[in-house]
Amino acid sequence: MRVVLAPMEGVLDHLMRDLLTKTGGYDLCVTEFVRVVDQVISDKAYFRACPELKNAKAYGCTTQIGTPVRVQLLGQNPSCMGDNAAKVIELGSHGVDLNFGCPAKMVNKNRGGAVLLKNPEDLYKIVSAVKNSVPEEAIVSAKIRLGYEDKSLAIENAQAIEAAGANEITVHARTKVEGYKPPAHWQWIAKIKQHVSIPVIANGDIFSFEDAQKCREVSTCKDIMLGRGALMLPNLGQVVKQEADLMPWVDVQSLLLNYTQCETYGDKSKYYPNRIKQWLKYLKLQYSEADVLFQEIRILKTAQEIIAKLS
């Protein structure tokens, strides 16, 4: 079984990738999406989104522990997506992932993300352009939902992505309209899987060892992707792979302190306070202590104040 750490914009940055992959169990990480509109994005912007690229040519694009990291692109213009894909591969990304699931209104209004699921031909054009722009051996993956309003194109969309040459596909088992409303429809992943021959990675609502087992059984997928669950339970990768014990709160506290080592963003930045508050919102679903801590730091604005509370 491969376990992939999901892309999560606004929460799952490079430092979080380092912390979570060090706890074990993860085989691949996908970055937060990089928005591609009508030009090739600068090296600087790619290094900001994926600092692991800085040493990629020498050591490979990996987290500190050595887990491969793949850049995710979100865009609607096939040739521009192709040019940007060529660039991220040239910079050393471990393949390129294409976001066809983003539900954000602004993104969809500009014809990016989940809205593309309304027309399999659009998916085909983007994946083809990307595949034709990168070296043959570069992995091109796509991440989809089951559809936009309904699931009627779920199979056709996956087939279009395969026909365009993608190497693998991740399915978040909900439509755009279903948002994050439970349940995730894992049985739909099995339907898709029957109609494509590339590897399919199952995603949605895996929060425990039992969920992972059930999801793999129902979806018939070997591989899974973990998103919110990985933030709620920092050693979920290990839990789903080895049925490890849940990480005790005292170890989570150490991770929260380690997260303050984020050297990319200065102390004055709102970055760290915002991100740690986001993380605590997930952690409190698993640990009551996280809720108490969240209430304590909720109104704090600087990294130093928060670090003082954590220490």
Ligand SMILES: Cc1cc2nc3c(=O)[nH]c(=O)nc-3n(C[C@H](O)[C@H](O)[C@H](O)COP(=O)(O)O)c2cc1C
């Ligand atoms: C806050 C947040 C940010 C997300 N950002 C991205 C993203 O940048 N790219 C992407 O493909 N999916 C993104 N997703 C979707 C997740 O990768 C995943 O598909 C979804 O959360 C379902 O999986 P889960 O139940 O394991 O969380 C995001 C989800 C959340 C909650």
